[in-house]
Amino acid sequence: MKFEKKISEIFLSSIKQNVDFNFFIDTMINWNEKQKTESIDWYNSIVDNQNKLFLKIVHIYSITIFETFNQDFFNEIDNVKTLSKKHVTTTPSKMLGFFQSNFKINLETDFNYWNDLKENICRRNVITHNMGRIDKKYQDCISSNLNILNKMIGSDILHDINYVKISNHTVVKYIIFTFKKIVEFYNLINIDSIIKSIANHPNFGEINPNLLNEESYFFEYKVELIED
Numbered sequence: 611m612k613f614e615k616k617i618s619e620i621f622l623s624s625i626k627q628n629v630d631f632n633f634f635i636d637t638m639i640n641w642n643e644k645q646k647t648e649s650i651d652w653y654n655s656i657v658d659n660q661n662k663l664f665l666k667i668v669h670i671y672s673i674t675i676f677e678t679f680n681q682d683f684f685n686e687i688d689n690v691k692t693l694s695k696k697h698v699t700t701t702p703s704k705m706l707g708f709f710q711s712n713f714k715i716n717l718e719t720d721f722n723y724w725n726d727l728k729e730n731i732c733r734r735n736v737i738t739h740n741m742g743r744i745d746k747k748y749q750d751c752i753s754s755n756l757n758i759l760n761k762m763i764g765s766d767i768l769h770d771i772n773y774v775k776i777s778n779h780t781v782v783k784y785i786i787f788t789f790k791k792i793v794e795f796y797n798l799i800n801i802d803s804i805i806k807s808i809a810n811h812p813n814f815g816e817i818n819p820n821l822l823n824e825e826s827y828f829f830e831y832k833v834e835l836i837e838d
Contacts, residue, residue, distance in 0.1 A: 611800075613686075613690050614798050614800070614801055614804055615804055615808075616686055617683060617686055617687070617789075617792075618801065618804045618805055618808055619808060620679070620682045620683050620686060621679075621683065621785065621789045621805075622805065622808055622809055622814055622817060623682075624675060624678065624679035624682075624683075624785050625782065625785060625786075625814075625817055625821065626813070626814055626816070626817060627675045627678075628675055628778060628781060628782040628785070629816045629817060630816075631671065631672065631675065631778055632775070632778055632779075633816075635668075635771065635774055635775045635778060636775075638668075638771055639771055639772075639775070662766075662769065665769055665770065665771055665773075665774055666737045666742050666769055668774050669730075669733065669734060669737060669769070669773075669774050669777060670734055670737060670738060672730070672734075672774060672777050672778050672781055673700065673730060673731060673734040673777075673781070675778075675781055676700075676727075676730075676731075676781045676784065676785070677700060679785050679788075680698045683788070683789075683792075684697070684698055687792065691796065693712045694711050694712055695707065695708050695711045695712055700731050700734070700735065701731075702727075702728040702731055702732070702751060705717060706718065713791065713792065713795045714795075715791055715795075720791070721784065721787050723780050723783050723784065723787075725752075726776075726777075726780045727780050727781070727784050728751065728752060729751075729752045730777045730780055730781070731751075732747075732748050732751035732752050733748070733767060733769075733777075735747070735748070735751070736748040736767065737767075742766055742767050742769065743764055743765065743766055743767070744762070744763055744764065744765055744766075744767055745763055745764075746763060748767075749763070786821065786822070789822075790822060801822075802822055802823070805819065805821070805822055806819040806820070809821070
């Protein structure tokens with residue numbers, strides 16, 4: 611039971627980070643809309659240009675949630691179950707091998723959002739290593755996306771707040787999928803009741819305790835901007 615509780619806490623902590631990040635994104639969307647309405651010329655000349663850089667940095671944080679979950683979760687698994695491959699990386703091809711080798715999970719066929727997640731990871735890498743300009747590694751990484759393949763190498767990748775929001779949802783779908791599949795693989799019992807008991811703690815107040823059974827994984831925030 612101690613092991614089940616530990617991996618459940620890691621799982622819910624990652625969900626909580628994602629929930630908080632989603633609230634931040636929604637706040638940014640509302641703020642951006644407010645600025646557009648109040649001063650369109652100022653918004654276009656300053657804020658929009660700055661957001662292009664800012665949102666690339668924000669996307670890196672989204673993938674950091676994904677990376678931290680992988681590191682903490684699979685390290686805990688390895689401490690108890692001893693994995694044949696020890697580390698899952700942010701390289702999509704190596705991720706495929708890690709899941710197949712350790713858990714007989716084919717991410718390409720079993721996880722419905724694999725292509726989306728793969729693009730999110732590739733985008734993070736090209737932002738980190740090439741300032742968000744499309745390069746050959748990025749094209750090779752997402753070779754199934756013909757729209758992006760037609761973009762010239764060296765051109766700036768299209769990136770906006772709505773992309774970040776969708777990417778963040780993809781990350782949380784991966785976290786939920788992975789947790790459920792690992793629980794199933796090791797035939798862990800009472801995991802749903804453990805999740806509910808931990809999720810009801812005040813530290814996880816925005817998380818839906820039934821997130822393992824529902825598509826909606828958190829209670830909706832009501833975002834309100836304070837007027838000056």
